[in-house]
Amino acid sequence: MMNKLKTLVVAIASAFFVFGGMTVVSQSAHADTPRYDMIDVSNHNGAMSADEFRYMRDNYGVKAVTTKISEGTTFSDWTAAGNIKAAIDAGLYVNGYSYIHATTVAGAIAEADYAASVAQQAGLPVGAVLAVDVENADQMAMGRAMQPVVQAFMNEVQRVGGYRSTTYTMGSHLEVSVDGDPSWIASYPYTPTSEQSWYSTEHAWQWTSKATFASSLGVFDVSQLYDDFFTAGQDASNNVTPPVEDDNTTDTVSLNGVYVIDSWKIYGSGWYARNDDMSIPVADYNNDIPVQSVTLTDRYGNALSNQVAQGNNGAMEYFTLNDNYKVLNRVGSSIQIEMNGESVWLKVAYVK
Numbered sequence: 001m002m003n004k005l006k007t008l009v010v011a012i013a014s015a016f017f018v019f020g021g022m023t024v025v026s027q028s029a030h031a032d033t034p035r036y037d038m039i040d041v042s043n044h045n046g047a048m049s050a051d052e053f054r055y056m057r058d059n060y061g062v063k064a065v066t067t068k069i070s071e072g073t074t075f076s077d078w079t080a081a082g083n084i085k086a087a088i089d090a091g092l093y094v095n096g097y098s099y100i101h102a103t104t105v106a107g108a109i110a111e112a113d114y115a116a117s118v119a120q121q122a123g124l125p126v127g128a129v130l131a132v133d134v135e136n137a138d139q140m141a142m143g144r145a146m147q148p149v150v151q152a153f154m155n156e157v158q159r160v161g162g163y164r165s166t167t168y169t170m171g172s173h174l175e176v177s178v179d180g181d182p183s184w185i186a187s188y189p190y191t192p193t194s195e196q197s198w199y200s201t202e203h204a205w206q207w208t209s210k211a212t213f214a215s216s217l218g219v220f221d222v223s224q225l226y227d228d229f230f231t232a233g234q235d236a237s238n239n240v241t242p243p244v245e246d247d248n249t250t251d252t253v254s255l256n257g258v259y260v261i262d263s264w265k266i267y268g269s270g271w272y273a274r275n276d277d278m279s280i281p282v283a284d285y286n287n288d289i290p291v292q293s294v295t296l297t298d299r300y301g302n303a304l305s306n307q308v309a310q311g312n313n314g315a316m317e318y319f320t321l322n323d324n325y326k327v328l329n330r331v332g333s334s335i336q337i338e339m340n341g342e343s344v345w346l347k348v349a350y351v352k
Helices: 050-060 080-089 105-122 137-161 171-176
Strands: 038-041 064-071 093-099 130-133 167-170 184-188 204-211 220-225 252-260 263-267 270-274 295-297 318-331 334-339 342-347
Touching: 038 204, 050 080, 064 080, 064 105, 080 093, 080 105, 093 105, 105 130, 105 137, 130 137, 137 167, 137 171, 167 171, 171 184
Parallel strands: 038 064, 064 093, 093 130, 130 167, 167 184, 184 204
Antiparallel strands: 038 220, 204 220, 252 318, 263 270, 295 318, 318 334, 334 342
8 A cells, every 4th residue: 555654564374365456545537547437336435426427427438337236145235226327317338246245156146136136126227237246355265166156146147137247356366257258357556557458358457446536525446448348338448538636625534532443354465453333334345444544552542562463363452543534425424534545434423
């Protein structure tokens, strides 16, 4: 990560998984970035409007929107229906994705049935893409053995919903994607440029998770498309030169308490702290606190001389967050702030 505020050494017995190569702070648009062909959105971006999507279309050449539909067999994204309608009203192609937890064929089929049902209720058109999002550490550890699970999900959403499908995963673990099936790959270069065109044999390359737009609050995932898979067979070429965004946001908050680390999470190559009271569902890298922002303390808030995390070994751990954090978005009882160059959603009741 760039702009690390603190360095916390974390002992880990298992191997790290590299998610997306290197991550970066929020990307300001300029003529030399990869193309802004597609954005993906979820509840972390809040309810999007047609005007926001039109701005992205007209100023950046965005052609497609892929919205989160579901996770597992119980979570449906409350913004999906509105995002789909808004994107269609803005003249953009719409698609969806489901974050799966399954590691078995039977589990994948159950999650696919749920995803297809939620997608239909949200208004995702027949023939749109309903991608399978594979990024959990246990799935990555399966390697090629994950391919039948992925294939089962894709087959099932086609069978029950009429949706096309592909795999979304990280560049370091292409082997979980079905052999011979182009995928949607996340990999974030330190300095993204128009000449890179990483993973050009795939359907799409997600080259940043930190793009900003003057029309909208927060940060967005952006992908460059290499074919017409996400645009329903229509040309995905993009000759728009985006404007430079001037981010003048001055809204900041602080978190001055002493908090318990209920669990440590690993997403890709990064460690994250989770406090079950402060963090919002669902547990993922958008809702947990990057380790670089954490100061380990005793129960009274005094910083420990040893800043090595215990890693879920049963010991009670405490931490503080003593900086001022930039506000990216406010939605209901949740707030999106920037911590260590990353977007983090927390319960608004815990910030000042």
